[in-house]
Amino acid sequence: MIERTGTGLSFAKRMYAPRAIGTGLGFFCVMIGIAPLQPGGWVWALLLAHGFVWPHLAFQIARVSAQPYKTEQRNLVVDGFAGGCWAGVMGLNPLPSVIILSMIAMDKIAAGGWPLFMKTVLAQGVGIALGLWLFAPPLFPATTQAQMLACLPILLIYPMAIGMICYQVTVQLGQHKRALARLSQTDSLTGLRNHGAWQELLLREFARCRASTGSSCLALIDVDHFKQINDRHGHQVGDNILRVISATLSLHLRKHDPAARYGGDEFCVMLPDTTPGQAREVLERLRLAVEAFRDPALPHLNLSLSIGIAPYHAGITDAQAWLHAADMALYAAKRAGRNCIVLAPQASEPA
Structure with missing residues (x-):
């Protein structure tokens, strides 16, 4: 219960916006990437759900969890797995695959450092293998101009969003540091200097x-x-x-x-x-x-x-x-x- 009302839930809230932005922008990268393969309707439905439903569902899962921090860590690994799947479905199309996988890795390093990054890379590898196995697409197809244009929004907007979130965290840490400094100099009973x-x-x-x-x-x-x-x-x-x-x-x-x-x-x-x-x-x-x-x-x-x-x-x-x-x-x-x-x-x- 302490974690749920403390840093754990705060962590889940912090990850909510970058996940929503990343999956929303990533939707267009993957959509252009898999369109030449003419996948079935269920694939499009799955892509829509991942792009625009999963961010909200992941936050709710973490919010109601007794251990939101651990749950959100698992959600972040799921992000890596899903990104790997879509890269595999595209046949590892160089530009969209590299952008999606690198952007996912970027926020995982920011969120959990190297341990979370390594888990994410492993999940991405499993996802890539699964996507290649299920769809057997042509490997490394040439990136078209339309695919390049579809990748530009995520390439421009997502790093800015991650940078802004990191800046906000830095500001909050500075505020907390100053508050702790004040508390360390204050008598808790009277509020005067100690x-x-x-x-x-x-x-x-x-x-x-x-x-x-x-x-x-x-x-x-x-x-x-x-x-x-x-x-x-x-x-x-x-x-x-x-x-x-x-x-x-x-x-x-x-x-x-x-x-x-x-x-x-x-x-x-x-x-x-x-x-x-x-x-x-x-x-x-x-x-x-x-x-x-x-x-x-x-x-x-x-x-x-x-x-x-x-x-x-x-x-x-x-x-x-x-x-x-x-x-x-x-x-x-x-x-x-x-x-x-x-x-x-x-x-x-x-x-």
Whole structure:
């Protein structure tokens, strides 16, 4: 069931269009190729069915299958077998046979690489032998001008269709890659940056501050008595509180102030090009907003934040020292009674 709703069905959908285009265009190649042999009506009916019914039937077979990927792989081998049969019926007429067989091989390589290609070549060989045995046509008849003209559409259109499908797959893979990259940097609970992404951002901002004369601040934020909230009300309530805090961060911080969940109930905020006074003002609004929050389901639950701010200064030797300064300011806020903001001392101030 997982395969049916996932990559297997997606694979069958991806093969649907090139099969429909290929068999539809191939119909005219084969029609002109076998016309001189004056085959019976059942052969024409079979050719019509293969050209215009089989693509839709193959997709439905894969769609209702419990294993659509494997079923579609078998359908692709059947494509090769059918193409070989028609090449045999034509007596291996050079131009239409080569075009049909090569076009079939082209999309099989694109769909399944060399393993599928080898299976297809084997199926084509069996099909050719069967077509030659059943109809015993003249071998390698000369290709007429009409047959050449009938082959031009598939020669021009089909490679373009395969190229467009490969391009679409490449675009989708690029989108998936970017989405995975975002997920790898995002905390699944809060939607903020995660610890690893924050460390990269901290290193970049530290390097930028060292190279410029601007003022930036780093803040660590802790939810007061969060363990007690978890123990008293359960982890589901605790998780909801973390979501509330992250939403409040996004709402009250400026657009260019990135935030992250650093771990547990601790959050980090970077305030680029911000003075200590401006940083305190921004984070005070955040602290007041969290303090005023009330959960209708838990009206007696009060939330508060302890916040430590560390402005960048020339005395900070590396990014970890900057983070440590913010951490010490946070602990000072907790020792001061929590629900407050403490600013780390500047290089010129006594510790």
